[in-house]
Amino acid sequence: MARILSILVGLFFTVALAWSFGLGFYTWATEPAAETAEHEFHRHPKEVHFASDGAFGKFDKQQLQRGFQVYKEVCSACHSLSHVAFRDLEQLGYSEGQVKAIAAGFQVPGTDQTTGEANSRPGMPTDYFPKPFANDIAARAANNNAVPPDLSLMTKARHDGPAYVYSLLTGYQAQPAELLKKFPDAKTPSGLHYNPYFANLNLAMAPPLTGEGQVEYGAGNPRPTVDQMAKDVSAFLIWTAEPKLEKRKQTGLAVCLFLLFATVLGYMSYRNIWAGKKH
Amino acid sequence: MSFPWANEYKPNHPFMQWMDEKLPIPRLVYNAVGAGYPVPRNLNYFWNFGFLALICLTIQIVTGIVMAMHYAANTAVAFDTIEQTVRDVNWGWAMRYAHANGASAFFVVIYIHIFRGLYYGSYKAPREMVWLLGVVIFLLMMATAFMGYVLPWGQMSFWGAKVITGLFGAIPFVGEPLQQWLLGGFAPDNAALNRFFSLHYLLPFVIVGVVVLHIWALHIPGSSNPTGVEVKSESDTVPFYPYFIAKDGWAVGAFALLFSIAVFYFPNALGHPDNYIPANPMSTPAHIVPEWYFWPFYAILRAFTQDFFIIPAKLMGVLAMFGAILVWFFLPWLDRSPVRSSNYRPAYKKFFWFGLIPTMAVLFYCGGAPAEEPYVMLSQLAALYYFAHFLIVLPVVSAIEKPLPLPYSITESVLGHDEGSHLRPAHGATEAVHPETAPGHTA
Amino acid sequence: MAETEGVRRRDFINIAAVSAAGVAGVGIVIPLISQMSASADVLAASSTEIDISAIQPGQAIKAIFRKQPVFVRNLTPKEIEEANAVDASSLRDPQTLAERTKEGKENWLITMGVCTHLGCVPLGAGEGEVKGEFGGYFCPCHGSSYDTAARIRKGPAPSNLEVPEYEFSSDTVVKIG
Incomplete structure (x- = not known):
């Protein structure tokens, strides 16, 4: 009885699935899915390497400082960095005094101590990076209806994040003629910019890194080409997303080596205890 | 219950004797995971995963209590408190990654544990209750894991909450009011986040309770084994301590090594990048x-x-x-x-x-x-x-199906012979039908 | 002989394995304990700037430093005199007013508003609050009285109100911390 019931229930589900499959297969066989421009022209991020990659990876502090300079002089006009505090910059190798000076260069929201009204004041090391726009509506209004996302977690919030940021910054180009020939309706709308590394190919952000020397690196640094600046700011954003990366990898090495040793000991002990006991 | 040849707990120290009279926890442990629990000697490595599941549950409860110390269940700050934990709290990053990957590890272990039970027929009499309680644990785990994933209040958290509670909306007639009741609103918001946090903290302790029942139920017939033949005599078993403590012990080491590689080197590999974007009720991720x-x-x-x-x-x-x-x-x-x-x-x-x-x-x-x-x-x-x-x-x-002939006993399957095998019934396969005739059941 | 050697070696491996498990246990406990100590954002050097230009002699204000109240008091000449009239060595926590203020700014008494007994906020800084029998601060929780230099004079508190680190950024602005 239980078996008959079970087979009936089984038939109910399998027939329903067969029905869904049959209709789906028919549609798929008779009406091939339309190709889309996104599907065909979207590209995976370029291959790029950073000092922080790999099991022994460490931040290149010099590069992080350059990347911070790019963020400060270019990105920060539109993009917030809300999870990072100025005090965190000491990890990039800046001294306490330098951090104070950097913080003081930013205006952060404050309160007038006599009237209680909102005003702004120079930042302190304990402050977080200020948001360039008061809220999303203001951000939208100033940026062609697109909200510039916060950058603090960007390299963790996208697949293959660091390479994605680097590719996006260096990937702006004219829309390929091939694309327009195949998908005449897919012309990049005015106000948007073609970039094959962006999920739907057209993004609102104008190319932020436009030419060599846009940011002036101090002596002893590589030439500030677009490629170099993109790489540097990507490295900086790896740090903002995961400031504990170095500590994580170093701790991991010690932990894993110890566990390897302990596991081998445990295995030898197991062999010992079971010695002579067939199983 | 135990097999008649199980070692008996005999405390030597006066304090342990006193304890044994007043509150015999040492005796309980001795009989549950000590020398007083005879286990089939032929268990293979698939039988380690029950113990590993217990380790995972412990990892999750310990790291979870830590995370709760730094977390605030409020949609305005939930995302930020997790970030703050990772960035500013001492070892917060390790706690967060261990908790997130601990959930994955728990499920890896539990899936192997379940499919081991399926392959070796561990669900069959006399262990039906062990299996049923196991399925209950699995359901509780799924509920706990789902609600835990909502807590960081990222994009996947929010849309996961919306879609999964939407499932209940499919139930005819009561679906919509039920969904609204579950969320405490029209869409996931503070009310939902708070109750998910409360339940996410509560359910693991319910799981602990059911795990105790699961192990209790297991100890009545004793562990199953790869042959599926019930234990017949003392030569079929070895005491849990030291034999399986040693085996589970080194397995825990191996597990901890793999787990550490995941936590320290690939902490985000099993997560979704979109959950690093704060929840936005106005825009669904492209691929949820x-x-x-x-x-x-x-x-x-x-x-x-x-x-x-x-x-x-x-x-x-x-x-x-x-x-x-x-x-x-x-x-x-x-x-x-x-x-x-x-x-x-x-x-x-x-x-x-x-x-x-x-x-x-x-x-x-x-x-x-x-x-x-x-x-x-x-x-x-x-x-x-x-x-x-x-x-x-x-x-x-x-x-x-016509099954293959079964070995007379675990001993025979391991050593190739068993002194008691002249007692073999005419058809080897009929042995397993009457587990109540196994010596253990006379005790 | 060889037999016993073998046994000893085997015991050694088991002991080593259990010890390794013990080390692992300690290694796990350390972060679990340390996570409860103050986090980096809490410890980050914080400072508070206070405008004192509006505080008249005899008045005091409460400000906040590290999530706790700070009393900034502009002493009157009479209060200064009263404080100096006391023989410091006879006090429970011997300190002179000069030791508790900055040179040339003896009228500015800046202390934490936290009773050194069990942490209540003493009265006396707010307008119209009781100042206790020594004219300074009075803690209502357990009756500690502080004098005009915020030194403990009576009651259970063990020491004077703590003077935080501070400096005068200008004549009218004090930076605490």
Whole structure:
């Protein structure tokens, strides 16, 4: 009885699935899915390497400082960095005094101590990076209806994040003629910019890194080409997303080596205890 | 209960004797995971995963309590408090990654544990209750994991909460009010986040309770083993301590090593990048998926694309998704084969390795893939076999299959001979039908 | 002989394995304990700037430093005199007013508003609050009285109100911390 019931229930589900499959297969066989421009022209991020990659990876502090300079002089006009505090910059190798000076260069929201009204004041090391726009509506209004996302977690919030940021910054180009020939309706709308590394190919952000020397690196640094600046700011954003990366990898090495040793000991002990006991 | 030859707890120290009279916890431990618990000597490494599951539960509870010390269940700050934990709290990053990856590790372990039970027939008499409690634990784990994933209040958290509670909306008549009741609102918001946090903290302790029952129920008939033949004599078993403590011990070491590699070197590999974007109720991510451990069931949910007679596709999907787990409750009565271990079931063994396992692989893969062809068709075929396997193949095969001859005893299977084997009944296979005649049951 | 050697070696491996497990246990406990100590954002050097230009002699204000109240008091000449009239060595926590203020700014008494007994906020800084029998601060929780230099004079508190680190950024602005 239980078996008959079970087979009936089984038939109910399998027939329903067969029905869904049959209709789906028919549609798929008779009406091939339309190709889309996104599907065909979207590209995976370029291959790029950073000092922080790999099991022994460490931040290149010099590069992080350059990347911070790019963020400060270019990105920060539109993009917030809300999870990072100025005090965190000491990890990039800046001294306490330098951090104070950097913080003081930013205006952060404050309160007038006599009237209680909102005003702004120079930042302190304990402050977080200020948001360039008061809220999303203001951000939208100033940026062609697109909200510039916060950058603090960007390299963790996208697949293959660091390479994605680097590719996006260096990937702006004219829309390929091939694309327009195949998908005449897919012309990049005015106000948007073609970039094959962006999920739907057209993004609102104008190319932020436009030419060599846009940011002036101090002596002893590589030439500030677009490629170099993109790489540097990507490295900086790896740090903002995961400031504990170095500590994580170093701790991991010690932990894993110890566990390897302990596991081998445990295995030898197991062999010992079971010695002579067939199983 | 125990086998008559089990070691008896005999405290030497006066304090332990006093303790044994007043509150015999040492005796309980001794009989549960000590020298007082005789275990079949032939267990293979698949039997380590029960112990590993206990380790995972402990990791989750400990790191979870830590996370709760730094977390605030409020939609305005939930995301930020997690980030602050990772960035500013001492070892916060390690706690967060251990907790997030601990959930994945727990499910890896539990899936192996479940499919070990399926292959070796551990769900069969006299261990039905162990199995039923196990399925309850699995359901509780799924609920806990789901609610935990909502807490960081990222994009996937929010949309996961919305979609999963939307499943309840598929129930005819009561669906919509039920969904609203679950969320405490029209969409996931503070009310939902707070109750999810409360329940996410509560359920693990409920799991602990059911785990205690699970282990208790297991200790009545004793552990199963790869031959599926019940324990007959002392030579079939070894005491849990030191033998299986040593074996579980080194397995824990190996597990901890793999887990540490994940936590320290690939902490985000199993997570979804979109959950690093704060929740935005105005925009759905392009491709929403649950955590990987829900993928097979998510694939089954999405496999129903057509209304079936009067039943809408949405409801069919929900029924099938819950049905896919609920069917496990009936396994002890669907599988009537007197032989437990698939090693001695030539026909069922083929269905297991060439049917069920590939099906699960396809469901895992398709559940994480976008809802496009060919993934939908693949998951439909896989889901079809999934239901056919448990509801049709299993009862039918168990009725018609001719099993291989079983060894007389565990001892015989290990050593090749057993002094008691002249007592062998005419048909080896009939032994397993009457487990109550096993010596253990006379005790 | 060889037999016993073998046994000893085997015991050694088991002991080593259990010890390794013990080390692992300690290694796990350390972060679990340390996570409860103050986090980096809390410890980050914080400072508070206070404008004192509006505080008249005899008045006091409460400000906040590290999530706790700070009393900034502009002492009157009479209060200064009263404080100096006391023989410091006779006090429970011997300190002179000069030791508790900045040179040339003896009228500015800046202390934490936290009673050194069990942490209540003493009265006396707010307008119209009781100042206790020594004219300074009075803690209502357990009756500690502080004098005009915020030194403990009576009651259970063990020491004077704590003077935080501070400096005068200008004549009218004090930076605490």
